[in-house]
Amino acid sequence: MDRPGIYEILTDIFRDIFDDPGIEVHPALSSRDLEVWDSFNHINMMVATEMAFGVKFKASEVEGLKNVGELVNLIETKLALQPG
Amino acid sequence: MLFNTFEFIIVFLPIVVAGFFLIASVGNSRLALYWLVCSSLFFYSWWNPTLIFLLLASLIFNFRVGLALSRKPSRGLLFFGVGTNLLALGWFKYSGFFVEVVNMLAGLAIPVPHIILPLAISFYTFQQIAYLVESHDGATKEDDFLSYCAFIAFFPQLIAGPIVHHREIIEQFKKPETYVANSLSIGLGISMFAIGLFKKVVLADNFSPIAASAFGAAAEGWAPPIEVAWAGMFAFSLQIYFDFSGYSDMAIGLALMFGIRLPFNFASPYKSASIIEFWSRWHITLTRFLTNYVYNPILTRLSRRRMAAGKPMLRRSAPSWNTFFVLLFAPTIITMALSGLWHGAGFQFLIWGLLHGLMLAINHAWRLFGNGLPLRERLRGNRLLRMFSVLLTFTAVSLALVFFKSADVDQAMNMFRGLLGLTARAEYEPGLFGGYAPPFLKRSDVPIFLVGFFIIWCLPNSQQWLGLIEGDREKAGRWAWVLAFFDGLRGWRPTMLHGFFIGAIMAAALIRAFGEAATEFLYFTF
Numbered sequence: 001m002d003r004p005g006i007y008e009i010l011t012d013i014f015r016d017i018f019d020d021p022g023i024e025v026h027p028a029l030s031s032r033d034l035e036v037w038d039s040f041n042h043i044n045m046m047v048a049t050e051m052a053f054g055v056k057f058k059a060s061e062v063e064g065l066k067n068v069g070e071l072v073n074l075i076e077t078k079l080a081l082q083p084g
Numbered sequence: 085m086l087f088n089t090f091e092f093i094i095v096f097l098p099i100v101v102a103g104f105f106l107i108a109s110v111g112n113s114r115l116a117l118y119w120l121v122c123s124s125l126f127f128y129s130w131w132n133p134t135l136i137f138l139l140l141a142s143l144i145f146n147f148r149v150g151l152a153l154s155r156k157p158s159r160g161l162l163f164f165g166v167g168t169n170l171l172a173l174g175w176f177k178y179s180g181f182f183v184e185v186v187n188m189l190a191g192l193a194i195p196v197p198h199i200i201l202p203l204a205i206s207f208y209t210f211q212q213i214a215y216l217v218e219s220h221d222g223a224t225k226e227d228d229f230l231s232y233c234a235f236i237a238f239f240p241q242l243i244a245g246p247i248v249h250h251r252e253i254i255e256q257f258k259k260p261e262t263y264v265a266n267s268l269s270i271g272l273g274i275s276m277f278a279i280g281l282f283k284k285v286v287l288a289d290n291f292s293p294i295a296a297s298a299f300g301a302a303a304e305g306w307a308p309p310i311e312v313a314w315a316g317m318f319a320f321s322l323q324i325y326f327d328f329s330g331y332s333d334m335a336i337g338l339a340l341m342f343g344i345r346l347p348f349n350f351a352s353p354y355k356s357a358s359i360i361e362f363w364s365r366w367h368i369t370l371t372r373f374l375t376n377y378v379y380n381p382i383l384t385r386l387s388r389r390r391m392a393a394g395k396p397m398l399r400r401s402a403p404s405w406n407t408f409f410v411l412l413f414a415p416t417i418i419t420m421a422l423s424g425l426w427h428g429a430g431f432q433f434l435i436w437g438l439l440h441g442l443m444l445a446i447n448h449a450w451r452l453f454g455n456g457l458p459l460r461e462r463l464r465g466n467r468l469l470r471m472f473s474v475l476l477t478f479t480a481v482s483l484a485l486v487f488f489k490s491a492d493v494d495q496a497m498n499m500f501r502g503l504l505g506l507t508a509r510a511e512y513e514p515g516l517f518g519g520y521a522p523p524f525l526k527r528s529d530v531p532i533f534l535v536g537f538f539i540i541w542c543l544p545n546s547q548q549w550l551g552l553i554e555g556d557r558e559k560a561g562r563w564a565w566v567l568a569f570f571d572g573l574r575g576w577r578p579t580m581l582h583g584f585f586i587g588a589i590m591a592a593a594l595i596r597a598f599g600e601a602a603t604e605f606l607y608f609t610f
Contacts, residue, residue, distance in 0.1 A: 019400045036400065038360075039375055040383070040412060040448070044397055047387040060223035062384065063376045 001053075001079060006072050009052050017045045027069030053079065085130040086604065087277075087334045088285055088597045096127065100239075101270075101341055108263035116263055117230055120342070124239040128203070135202045139237070142172070146212040147232045150219040154226070162220045166213050173209045176202055181429035204243045206426060208236055210373055215250045217377065224251040231257055240338035244331055244607040246349045246369040253344065262343040269343045272550060275582070276337030278590035279546050283330030285596045286589075287539070289603055290532050291326070294319035299489055302498035306507075313502030315529065320489050321482040322536040325354065327606045328367070333546045348547045354481075354540040357473035359443040360451075362481060370423070379419040386411055403452040412448050417441035427488070432496055436487040443480055474541070553582055 011025045018036045031037040037045075046062050049055075049071070055078040065071050085092045100123040108116035129136040149165035152158075174182075176199055183196050215235075218224040226232050234257050235250055236242070256262055298316020301308040308316060332349035339346045353366035363371050390397065390411070398407045417438065424437020454460055463469045486503075490496035501507060544552065544563040551559025552566055560567060 017397075039379065040398075043380055043383045044387055047384060047391055048397075050388070051391050058221040058223075059376065059381060060218050060221035062380055064223060 003072065003076070006053075006075055010049065010068065010072070013045060013048045013052060017041055017048055025068055027072065028067055030067040049075070055079065055082075085127055087331070087338070088281060088603075090598050093594070093597070096123075097338070104342065105263075105265040109265075113260065113263040114230075117234055117257065121230060121233045121237060124234075124237045124242060127239040128237065128242060131203050132200070135200075138172075138202050138205075139208065142169075142208065142212065143233055143236055144229075146216065146236075147226070147229055150212075150216055150232075151227060153216060153219040154222065154224070157220050157222065159220075162216060165216045169209050169213050169216075173205060175199070176205055178425075178429045207245050207247060208242065210370075210426075211236060211247050214247075214373060214377065218250060224249075224254070226250065226254065238339070238344070240335040240342075240344075241346055244328075244335075244605060245367075246332060246335065246346050247373050248346060248369065252347065256344050264343075266343055270341050272553065273337045273340030273342075274590075275553065275586045276333050276340060276546060276550065278337075278586050278593065279549065280330040280333030280335075280337060281593040281597060282589040283326040283333065284605070285593050285603075287532075287536060288323045288326035288330060289596070289600075291319040291323035291536065292603070294529055294532075295323050295489065298502065299495065299499065302495045302502065303491060305494075305498065307498050307501035309507070310502060310505040313499055315533075317482050317486055317499065317503065318533070321354075321478070321485055322533075322540070324485065324488075324606055325350075325540065326536070329546070331605045331607060336546075350545065351547060352540070352545045354478050355474060356477050357470050358477060359440070359447045359480065362477055363440075363444065370426075374419050374423055378422055379415055382415040382418060383411065386415065398452070400452060400455060408449065408452065413445045416444050416448070420444065430491075431493050432487045432490050435493065435496075436484050439484040439487070443484070553579070 007025055011023070014023045014025050015021050018034060018041060020034075020036070023034070031042065043062070046057055050057060053075055055075065057074070061074060065074065085096060087093075100120070103119050103123070104116050107119050125136060125139075128139060145168065146165065149161065153161055153165070179199060180196050183194050186192060187194055187196075215224070215226075219226075226235070231254055235248075235253050238253075241248060295316050298308045298312045299320070301312070307313070329350040336346045336348065347369055349368050351365040351368065353362055356362040356365055387397070396404065396407055398404075398411050418441075420437045420441030421434060422437070423440070424433045424435070427433045427436070483503075486499045487493075487496045490499065544560070547559060548561050548563045551557070551561065552563060555567060557564040557567060
């Protein structure tokens with residue numbers, strides 16, 4: 001999957017989890033920018049992302065990300081490691 | 085050796101700092117690191133020389149397991165490593181409590197073992213568990229035992245935190261700049277240390293007797309008179325904040341003298357307008373640890389299961405109570421109950437944790453279900469409401485702290501009887517009330533309360549203060565206007581003012597610290 005494809009799926013997830021149809025997902029977006037992005041919704045978003053891409057995040061990965069750009073890099077790395 | 089003693093401030097600290105940079109200046113930074121680690125171990129063994137062996141065993145064990153995990157991740161080895169740490173902590177900290185609970189439930193009378201609680205064990209165990217998980221996940225790697233010892237045993241943060249991640253500290257110890265004495269870092273470090281020392285010996289130690297008179301009466305089986313109970317309760321809230329945030333400031337300041345930046349542990353917690361906000365500002369590094377290693381894993385598991393089963397998730401637009409209890413209430417209560425037990429082995433700590441869990445859950449429920457209520461919309465952004473919320477949060481935190489401060493549940497209950505005014509005044513005839521004679525509330529206590537409240541609600545915190553000195557607008561936060569003000573006065577910098585201020589509070593703190601017997605920090609017992 002290419003980057004724009006990943007962003008497209010993430011946009012759907014963010015709008016759904018954070019309950020805001022107006023969210024634009026971009027690499028610099030972080031929890032500082034969205035009031036609803038608290039520790040609870042963060043986990044929901046990460047789990048929804050896992051389901052959507054068929055990957056699994058480790059504990060340190062769940063908390064170590066700084067912004068959406070790093071999340072996209074992580075997804076890319078995980079997808080590249082998958083067989084097929 | 086306590087940070088507030090003569091031997092630490094006048095003997096240990098200058099020798100260690102000077103020795104470190106002297107050795108490093110002749111070009112041997114490796115030897116300087118040895119010097120720092122050995123000094124730290126000496127610092128630890130000052131209390132009880134035999135316990136150093138437990139610390140060393142823990143260091144060697146976790147270093148070896150961490151190394152093996154980073155070379156070849158294995159869930160089995162990770163469980164073994166974390167389990168061994170928890171077993172050691174359990175043996176030293178919880179075996180007495182465990183026997184008491186068994187005795188109570190089964191009606192037995194097994195003798196309760198008295199095992200000494202090794203200093204700092206709760207802190208160094210947590211820090212090393214985090215390290216093992218990160219090594220397993222490939223998030224960090226350490227193959228040098230000396231650096232590992234510096235990460236865990238670095239004396240500024242060994243005893244009572246801040247609890248740090250390996251990756252945020254170790255890079256700093258590997259940088260060559262760390263081994264060159266830097267006047268700015270040393271100046272800032274001394275400033276933070278002075279602020280912390282002042283908080284501890286001038287503020288916290290002045291609230292301590294006011295809290296002690298109320299809690300002392302409660303320990304003897306009396307319900308303190310209502311005004312004593314309330315004054316005592318609020319005095320303890322201020323005491324523990326100034327004590328522990330003072331300790332944290334001193335730790336951060338000491339580390340800065342060596343050019344090491346530790347994370348901040350407090351950010352004006354009593355300015356919080358909700359319990360959720362309070363936990364993002366109080367003992368921040370512990371909250372971070374519990375969020376990462378207890379709350380997140382539980383919630384991740386629950387969410388994965390729910391999503392895979394196609395069940396609804398919690399949405400602000402359509403929240404359901406059922407989902408709320410499974411996904412928010414349960415993980416929050418479990419995490420805070422564990423936090424309570426981490427602080428101490430006893431029912432009073434468990435109740436303190438459960439109360440905070442409950443308050444957090446209520447706070448979350450209010451956010452979710454109270455959304456869109458007409459009154460709430462009308463009051464949004466109201467300044468008076470914010471002030472009311474701050475007072476409400478402070479009072480709620482203080483009420484829960486009654487359990488935290490008490491040695492057992494009975495003592496806490498006596499305090500609550502006093503807070504509710506449930507005792508006849510006639511009980512307090514002179515001599516009856518454990519030696520405390522009326523009037524119970526002294527007028528001379530009023531100024532210290534006013535000073536305490538002014539500091540917690542009206543002044544910048546030490547983190548913002550540091551930002552002001554460094555001219556860092558982001559760190560200075562809402563106090564950035566002070567920087568703008570000084571920009572307008574050409575040639576004037578806050579440094580001069582800062583120098584006078586720090587000198588004054590350092591002098592006050594040292595006179596007090598050296599003039600009286602040093603008191604221990606509250607968090608040393610955890």
